[in-house]
Amino acid sequence: MARPLVRDEEGVSTFWSFVGVLVLVAAILAVYFVYVVPKSGHAPLRAQNGDDVKVDYIGRFENGFVFDTSLQSVAEDNASYTKAFAFSWRGTWQPLSFAIGAVPLAVIQGFDVGVQGLAVGDAKTIVVPPNLGYGAADPTKIIVKPLFENVPVRVTMNESDFANTYKTPAVSGSNVTDPFWGWSAYVSVSGSIVTVTNSPVPDQTVHPYDQWDARVVSVDDGADNGIGRIVVHHLLDGSAVDRIGTRSAPGTVVFVVTAVDLAAGTYTLDYNNPVRGRNLVFEVTMVAITRVA
Known part of the structure; x- marks a missing residue:
């Protein structure tokens, strides 16, 4: 009598396990040949001397x-x-x-x-x-200046220097504007000597270099043997560093504020190329x- 057909569960399981292994191996080989081999065979061009x-x-x-x-x-x-x-x-x-x-x-x-x-x-x-x-x-181009600056009330010069500074001939009894501070000044001429008397008022705000604010703290007309003394406070802090400076007409940087030390009472102007x-x-x-x- 013929034997009845019986499903070989163990054999079927072994077969499908074998198929699964083949699929896994094929996937690994595909990844290797698609991604690994091309990269290892074609290294990117990297910049070198002469490029x-x-x-x-x-x-x-x-x-x-x-x-x-x-x-x-x-x-x-x-x-x-x-x-x-x-x-x-x-x-x-x-x-x-x-x-x-x-x-x-x-x-x-x-x-x-x-x-x-x-x-x-x-x-x-x-x-x-x-x-x-x-x-x-160049250290000679780095200038440390006081935040509280003393400026003379009276300044003497010859007529040529006056004309170069104020861009006008010296006329006794006239008033001019200081080109740096922006305050008014009185002119007197005696022979070839020109005396300029600066005339700011306390608490006046001025604009040195046309770049930042400064405040006139005091004016002592009789200080320093009659020359007089104006005390000006430059209103600078750390926010000015590398952010304030001046340029020449063509746009070249003349100087940059590179430090403000409030504890020491100083600020630094660097006339070097900024880099x-x-x-x-x-x-x-x-x-x-x-x-x-």
Whole structure:
């Protein structure tokens, strides 16, 4: 008599387990050949000496103030990117193009070295010390001044110096405006000597360099052997650092306020190029690399 057909449950289970293993192995191999092999076989081009590159960047001082950028979006965004006084607007905004290792270098050394090894799309923060940047500051161009400044009531000069200072001939009995402080002054002429008597009033607000407020604290007409003394308080604090300065007519920075020490009662004017003598922080993104044969 024929044996009845019986389902071999153990055999079926073994078969499907084998199929499952095959599927898993196939999936692993697919991932390997699709993702791993291509990457290991095609390493990205990384910037090296001799390459022509294009780089976007944001340049900051260590206090975070932006002094330069290649990005118009950063230039226009003052809320997120506080600008230093040294920052200048320009007509076009585009990535910085240069040859790495050019002779002479096309960019400062710290920047040139810092972008090497980056692939397109890579971002990096580069800190450039003065010796790899724009060099040390000239200490003779850094001037520390008192927040409470003494100014003479009476100043004597010759007619030529008067004309150069006040941009008008000296006329006895006339009144002029001091070009620096903005207060009124009385002119008297004796021979070739011109005496200018400054005439501010206590609590008057003046504007040195046309950049910040100062207050006339007191006027002592008889102090300093009759020369007289005006005490002026420069109303500066830490918020002025790297944010206030002056420019020449073409737009070149003349000086920047780089320190205000309320405890010492001083402020500092730096007549160096604003990027000299400072650690500079660059946030860079590699945009393009051209390998020169």
